[in-house]
Structures are given as C-alpha cells and as structure tokens.
Amino acid sequence: MYPSSTFRIPDTLIGKDWVEEILKNGRVKGDEIQEMIKSECIIKNTLHDEEVANSLIDIGGDDEDIKLAFKIVNYVKHMGPYGVSTAELKKQFLFKTHNLELYEITNLLIKIGMFFRTGVRDIRLVHVSENETWTIGLDDERPISEINLNSLGIRLKLMPWVRINGTLNLKVLQNWMYVILAHCLSCPFATLTNLMKRFNIMKPVDIFSLLEYLQTLDCLRIYTYVDSKRTTLLSEFAVLEERPANILDDFETIFVETDKIAIIKMGALRYKGQTDIDIPFEE
Helix, strand or coil, X not given: CCCCXXXXXXXXXXXXXXXXXXXXHHHHHHHHHHHHHHHHHEEECCCCHHHHHHHHHHCCCCHHHHXXXXXXXXXXXXXXXXXXXXXXXXXXXXXXXXCCCHHHHHHHHHHCCXXXXXECCCEEEEEHHHHHXXXXXXXXXXXXXXXXXXXXXXXXXXXXXXXXXXXEEHHXXXXXXXXXXXXXXXXXXXXXXXXXXXXXXXXXXXXXXXXXXXXXXXXXXXXXXXXXXXXXXXXXXXXXXXXXXXXXXXXXXXXXXXXXXXXXXXXXXXXXXXXCCEXXXXX
C-alpha cells in the first residue's frame, strides 16, 4: 500500500534538533522544487546571445565552450519544432567538449531558457523559438498571475501538476511524489525502466521529473554507470564507473536509491504551511 498523502511529522518528534533540520530543509527544498517547475513550464522567447556567453563564462567555460554552445544551439534550432533527442545530441557533440562537459552546457542552455525540455518516451530538447507546438498561450481570462504574459512573449508548457490557468496543483504533485517514492522504497535499487512499466499511465519524461524533485528533496538519488572513454575494437576491459544521472543519460541506464528516512523528508514538505494547493507562478 502507498503511504497516505496526509502524512505529517509526529508531534513527539517535533523539537528534536535533527527533526527541526529536516523540517527546515523541507521548506527550503520545497521552494527549490517550485522554481524547477516554474522554469520548466514558463517559456520565454526573450534571450540574447550575450547572456549565453556570459553564463558559460560564469561556470568556468572558455571560448571553445562558447563556440560549441552556439553550434549546439544552431543544431537544435535547425531541427525545428520537434527538436533533438538527448541521444542525437550526444552522438553529435559528446566528444567535442573542452573545459565543460556536454551535460553542463546543455543544462545551462535549458536553465537560461535557450532550450526547453519536452518529449514522451525520452527527453527532447527544443529551441525556444519553436515553442508553439508544445505550449499554450494565456489570455486575460486565464492569467498566470496578474500580468498578461502573452504581451511579454511568455507561454505555458503543461505538466500533470500544472493547471491550464498556469497555477501549480500542489496536491497532485505531492501525491505523485508519494506514489513514486513509495514504489522506490518497496523496490530497493529500482530502475527508471521499472518505474516506467509500473506507472505506464504517465509519460516517462514526467516520471523522470518527479525523480528529480525527490532528489532535490534528498529523498533519493538517481545515478548511472558509464564508461567515460570512447569504445573501439581495441579497447581494453574497463569497470564501469558510477556517477549521478543527468538528462543526457538513457532512461534504461538510470537507477534509483532511496534514503533511509525518505518518507520523513517527504512529510516535511507538507509540514507548516506547505499544504496550499493553488500556488500561482508569479513573475
């Protein structure tokens, strides 16, 4: 059975230092999760090239990384409204990086709004200028906040826990997080493939997003095993290395490990004022 979505920290534990730390962390991480959803769902076509270059320099990139980033941008834009899959992106650019790894450049381009994530079976990256196929506009009768976002070139990408009027349905989000976490707890070292089969009514890309939220909350970690070297017929046998999973990894290679007190950390998300079901994304 899955845990009730009304789970709360028992009163007998309130006041203990380690519990108070978990509660504090839950409130902070809850805000981070909301920002993650906001950045993924609100699509703005207002980015300039200078912002890309400056952002890459801020995370340690050099001129070669900047050139590569713009090659990636042009490649994704050229692919039109359906964008590219992460597998296609790796095939084109995996071994062409300089100071920064490919996933670091890709994450930054998503974070600053040059690309947005979408897809069904796997993650696809689409240039922000091609967003109309995947997003909806909001009119004055359905404001995302008190601002008319259409006038600012902002559109909304829907997710199961985001309403059509642009508000976050926190109850739906938390219930899905509980269900996914409960399954991971009952099946130690579950794989993303296993979760996709168990929850086949949900898109795999949305399941991956839920795992990212749970990882942000420190309820679990998602990881994979990789061989960082190019493989050829003359390659020697090598033991695969474990590393944190990222959006460029194939879903079939992603594993999940839960924290021992994951359900308590999840409960902290709903403690003290964390039960509102309507949270508008304000600009």
